[in-house]
Amino acid sequence: MRITVFRVEGMHCEGCAHAVKNTLTSLQGVERVMVMLGEGKVIVAYNPEMIGVERIADAIEAIGYRVKR
Template identity: 35%
Template sequence: MKHVSLQVEKMSCGNCLSTVENALTQMNGVNRAKASLEDKKVEVEYDETKAEVYDLAEAVRKAGYIVL
């Protein structure tokens, strides 16, 4: 398993955290996603043979957030 931290803008409440985490955990290969309002980041644990960082960022973008 590989870990990555994505900087996510526009998260402002608990619902935002859930939306981002759900968008990621529904992806094939993602084992865990934990978002933080304080850091404006989401930590993702994923199988690099099934997903790439670009795919993770795209899922967050499609959920309505900005990935830096």
Template identity: 35%
Template structure:
């Protein structure tokens, strides 16, 4: 398992965080997604053999949010 943290711009409330959590949770290989509106970040634990960091970023951005930084 890998864990990556995405700094996210465009969240306006806890509902936005819930939406991102739901979108990430639908991806095969995602084991856990912790998303915090207050911190403006999502920490995702995932199986790198099932889903890539690039795909996770795409999921967040397709949901209408901007990934401004990614850290492993």
């Protein structure tokens, strides 16, 4: 398992946090997601043999948030 911290812009409320969490949790290979709303961070634990940083970041951006890469 690998853990990556993503810096995400545009999350303003609990609804945003839930949207990001639900989207990432639905991805195959993602094991745990923790959203730190106040800090604009999303911490993702995943299986690097199944999914990578780019696909996780793309999924966050696909629902309207921006990832600092």
